[in-house]
Amino acid sequence: MNGLVKFMHKIKPTFSEGGRLSFLHSTFEAFESFLYVPGTVTAKGTHVKDAVDLKRVMIIVVLALVPSLLFGIWNTGYQHDAAFGLGWNFWQMVWYGFVKIIPLYLVSYIVGLGIEFISAQIRGHQVNEGYLVTGMLIPLIVPIDVPLWMLAIAVAFAVIIGKEIFGGTGMNIWNPALLCRAFLFFSYPSKMSGDTVWTGGLSRYLADGTAYACGNGVVDGFSGATPLVHAGQGIQSLESAGISFLDLFVGNVGGAVGETSVIAILLGAILLIWTGVASWKIMASSVIGALAVGFLANALATDATPYLQLPAYYHLVLGGFAFGTVFMATDPVTSAQTETGKWIYGFLVGALTVTVRLFNPGYMEGMMLAILLMNTFAPLIDHYVVEASLNRKAKKVKSLR
Amino acid sequence: MSNIIELKRGLDIPISGQAVQKAKKVIIPDVAAVKPTDFRGLIPRLLVREGDTVLAGSPVFADKVSPDILFTSPVSGTVSEIVRGEKRKLLEVRIKADVEQKSVDFGARKISSMQASEIREHLLRSGLWPALVQRPYGIIARPSDTPKAIFVSAFSTAPLAANLEYTLRDGFEDVQTGINALAKLANGTVHVSFSNENYSGTPFHKLENITPHIFAGRHPAGNVGVQISHISPIVKGDVVWTVSLTMVAAIGRLFNTGKYDVSRLVAVTGPAASEPAYVKGFAGMPLASVADFCNGPAEDIRFISGDVLTGKNVGKDGFLGFYDNQVTLIKEGTGCEILGWAKPFRSKQFSASRTYFSWLTPKKRFDMDTNTHGEPRAFVLSNVYSKVLPMDIYPVYLLKACLAGDIDKMEKFGIYEVIEEDLALCEFVCPSKINIQEILSDGINLMLKEMA
Numbered sequence: 001m002n003g004l005v006k007f008m009h010k011i012k013p014t015f016s017e018g019g020r021l022s023f024l025h026s027t028f029e030a031f032e033s034f035l036y037v038p039g040t041v042t043a044k045g046t047h048v049k050d051a052v053d054l055k056r057v058m059i060i061v062v063l064a065l066v067p068s069l070l071f072g073i074w075n076t077g078y079q080h081d082a083a084f085g086l087g088w089n090f091w092q093m094v095w096y097g098f099v100k101i102i103p104l105y106l107v108s109y110i111v112g113l114g115i116e117f118i119s120a121q122i123r124g125h126q127v128n129e130g131y132l133v134t135g136m137l138i139p140l141i142v143p144i145d146v147p148l149w150m151l152a153i154a155v156a157f158a159v160i161i162g163k164e165i166f167g168g169t170g171m172n173i174w175n176p177a178l179l180c181r182a183f184l185f186f187s188y189p190s191k192m193s194g195d196t197v198w199t200g201g202l203s204r205y206l207a208d209g210t211a212y213a214c215g216n217g218v219v220d221g222f223s224g225a226t227p228l229v230h231a232g233q234g235i236q237s238l239e240s241a242g243i244s245f246l247d248l249f250v251g252n253v254g255g256a257v258g259e260t261s262v263i264a265i266l267l268g269a270i271l272l273i274w275t276g277v278a279s280w281k282i283m284a285s286s287v288i289g290a291l292a293v294g295f296l297a298n299a300l301a302t303d304a305t306p307y308l309q310l311p312a313y314y315h316l317v318l319g320g321f322a323f324g325t326v327f328m329a330t331d332p333v334t335s336a337q338t339e340t341g342k343w344i345y346g347f348l349v350g351a352l353t354v355t356v357r358l359f360n361p362g363y364m365e366g367m368m369l370a371i372l373l374m375n376t377f378a379p380l381i382d383h384y385v386v387e388a389s390l391n392r393k394a395k396k397v398k399s400l401r
Numbered sequence: 402m403s404n405i406i407e408l409k410r411g412l413d414i415p416i417s418g419q420a421v422q423k424a425k426k427v428i429i430p431d432v433a434a435v436k437p438t439d440f441r442g443l444i445p446r447l448l449v450r451e452g453d454t455v456l457a458g459s460p461v462f463a464d465k466v467s468p469d470i471l472f473t474s475p476v477s478g479t480v481s482e483i484v485r486g487e488k489r490k491l492l493e494v495r496i497k498a499d500v501e502q503k504s505v506d507f508g509a510r511k512i513s514s515m516q517a518s519e520i521r522e523h524l525l526r527s528g529l530w531p532a533l534v535q536r537p538y539g540i541i542a543r544p545s546d547t548p549k550a551i552f553v554s555a556f557s558t559a560p561l562a563a564n565l566e567y568t569l570r571d572g573f574e575d576v577q578t579g580i581n582a583l584a585k586l587a588n589g590t591v592h593v594s595f596s597n598e599n600y601s602g603t604p605f606h607k608l609e610n611i612t613p614h615i616f617a618g619r620h621p622a623g624n625v626g627v628q629i630s631h632i633s634p635i636v637k638g639d640v641v642w643t644v645s646l647t648m649v650a651a652i653g654r655l656f657n658t659g660k661y662d663v664s665r666l667v668a669v670t671g672p673a674a675s676e677p678a679y680v681k682g683f684a685g686m687p688l689a690s691v692a693d694f695c696n697g698p699a700e701d702i703r704f705i706s707g708d709v710l711t712g713k714n715v716g717k718d719g720f721l722g723f724y725d726n727q728v729t730l731i732k733e734g735t736g737c738e739i740l741g742w743a744k745p746f747r748s749k750q751f752s753a754s755r756t757y758f759s760w761l762t763p764k765k766r767f768d769m770d771t772n773t774h775g776e777p778r779a780f781v782l783s784n785v786y787s788k789v790l791p792m793d794i795y796p797v798y799l800l801k802a803c804l805a806g807d808i809d810k811m812e813k814f815g816i817y818e819v820i821e822e823d824l825a826l827c828e829f830v831c832p833s834k835i836n837i838q839e840i841l842s843d844g845i846n847l848m849l850k851e852m853a
Contacts, residue, residue, distance in 0.1 A: 037742060046711075051751060054833060056743075168779065
């Protein structure tokens with residue numbers, strides 16, 4: 001390994017100012033700082049610095065996503081097996097999920113990182129590690145069957161319009177991964193909603209009769225509808241589809257790759273909260289917001305409105321709520337920055353999500369739009385929180401005199 | 402007795418190399434320097450030439466804006482070199498010391514019989530006026546002002562800071578005289594803050610003529626700026642002064658003995674110091690005289706006048722700052738660590754965050770070096786800074802206002818309340834490796850320029 005460092009030092013002058021390949025210096029530095037912590041020393045200000053850097057922070061988030069990813073890989077195979085009645089064993093399911101998800105990751109990272117490198121190069125900046133997380137998130141929140149070219153366009157949109165035009169990681173207004181999903185949703189609604197997109201291989205089978213493994217075809221009574229769709233018709237519909245609260249909690253149900261298993265998401269949440277990388281306040285207040293609106297709906301429910309009768313706590317395990325709350329709403333750049341603001345922001349994310357679910361039967365998944373909307377309003381929330389705090393302080397100072 | 406003000410937020414950096422309480426040697430003056438760069442925004446007017454002879458207490462340069470403020474030589478000898486930097490900026494006036502030291506006699510005086518104007522005159526003439534630092538901005542106090550109050554912190558929480566009870570153990574009388582002098586300048590109000598840890602044990606709790614306060618908490622609880630914000634926050638239009646306890650003692654000595662005497666016990670500390678201890682030195686002493694403390698080749702070691710958070714890298718050939726009573730020796734961290742950021746364990750590294758495991762070993766002291774442990778990035782995490790800043794301000798908002806050069810916003814977010822040292826810990830913990838003190842410094846300089 002020391003030889004590698006020596007080699008990097010040897011070729012460094014070529015990429016530094018005046019070198020033959022100096023126009024590639026951002027790329028070189030990105031690889032260099034990826035391989036080893038460079039021997040840069042403090043020049044101004046404090047002479048010692050904390051060992052933590054953004055790479056470490058981002059790798060923690062990536063780690064927190066691993067349980068969801070692993071579960072998602074298995075669940076993709078499991079759903080395919082269930083749809084076609086193949087009687088697969090565990091490893092066959094895992095292999096299927098693995099084969100399905102690898103292309104998504106390749107597209108996500110190649111397109112996304114490619115744009116990051118190019119834009120860093122153009123602006124002479126350093127390559128930021130923010131995309132490590134975004135690239136990890138995107139395949140987990142799109143349908144497994146999404147065509148790769150669509151994903152490529154969506155990723156390009158999210159990185160360029162969502163991030164780079166604002167100046168890169170730390171400057172963006174909206175969460176880039178959610179922007180990617182929103183782009184797909186509004187541009188290609190037929191591939192992003194409906195009952196058939198969430199089960200691996202199903203859309204291809206329905207289109208041209210082939211799939212990775214389709215056995216005797218789709219099993220009788222298979223609908224492909226996600227639990228969220230059933231939930232929209234009330235708790236009875238969920239139960240008659242054979243989906244219990246426990247199923248939703250464990251996650252062996254249909255949906256986007258990473259969002260189904262609340263257990264896996266909770267493992268990630270524990271890591272994020274323990275390391276302090278994501279705000280527990282946002283997570284907690286989002287849950288409170290969802291429950292508040294959920295209970296309110298329960299109180300207002302009549303027999304004519306079965307969707308309002310869905311017990312409030314079901315909203316916590318349905319659809320993308322848990323995943324969005326833990327990994328998306330807590331994005332430190334696009335969420336509220338003040339501590340009080342975080343409570344308000346999180347509460348509204350949760351409340352809006354459930355509101356959309358209950359009152360917009362056309363599109364049940366409110367999480368994406370709730371977070372993007374609150375991303376937009378986060379600076380406003382912060383503004384009022386800061387103003388209030390400054391006024392309070394001014395009053396206190398006055399009273400001391 | 403006043404209540405204990407408890408500060409929950411803060412961080413004691415567990416760096417190794419605490420000085421043991423013994424004076425290892427006496428620094429014999431050889432070459433000393435007076436440095437205009439110790440003072441923010443000072444434009445000096447040189448009063449000596451190379452070859453001139455000076456006594457300890459003779460003026461070397463003056464403030465161009467208020468020429469009454471004199472800066473005097475700590476030793477008697479001959480001006481050997483006038484060091485200038487870019488654009489002929491005056492950096493150092495070096496003075497070769499005589500074997501036998503002689504001082505200007507300013508005359509011992511009794512504070513009780515002096516008017517405030519006489520005290521002011523005395524301090525200005527002797528070169529001790531610059532010990533008075535004004536807030537806002539941390540510049541030398543203006544002689545024409547009468548401050549709302551004067552604040553003195555009787556303890557330091559900075560990393561490896563010199564223990565003031567030890568360094569001033571023979572100086573109680575001087576400190577009391579200094580306090581009395583300050584009290585006259587401030588029409589009676591001198592706030593002195595103590596640590597709750599040794600409040601009853603420290604001799605300074607017997608000080609008279611003061612308003613005492615007790616603080617509990619980690620660094621920066623000992624920073625006078627943090628203390629002010631809890632005792633009486635600075636708002637626009639306020640002027641308060643701060644004086645370090647070391648300088649209070651020097652002021653007291655001036656009145657007790659009639660001499661400009663900036664000698665002090667200096668803590669030589671840091672992971673690169675073998676057997677860290679105290680030396681009997683003085684402001685402006687050459688750091689080469691403590692080079693024998695280094696536990697490795699001096700080329701690889703950074704010589705810091707001050708502590709690791711706010712000190713200046715003056716180099717082996719540099720000199721101790723006017724206000725400093727600490728030298729920190731620390732290795733330059735030029736080594737590379739392969740995939741360091743991805744390793745699950747890095748037991749030799751400290752992190753205040755839980756992304757590493759140093760929180761498992763709270764008692765451990767770390768041999769820190771000057772590696773930045775990462776590259777500069779934009780602000781990303783928002784909640785790390787307030788955890789180490791026990792003040793009611795929004796540091797990121799303030800810093801962004803400084804970056805934007807927006808005077809109104811800087812005022813609004815509290816530029817009057819802070820100087821660099823107060824936000825130094827924010828810079829230490831910043832995962833984006835932003836030079837927070839530099840940004841704030843630029844902001845303060847802009848304020849000085851625009852509000853003048």
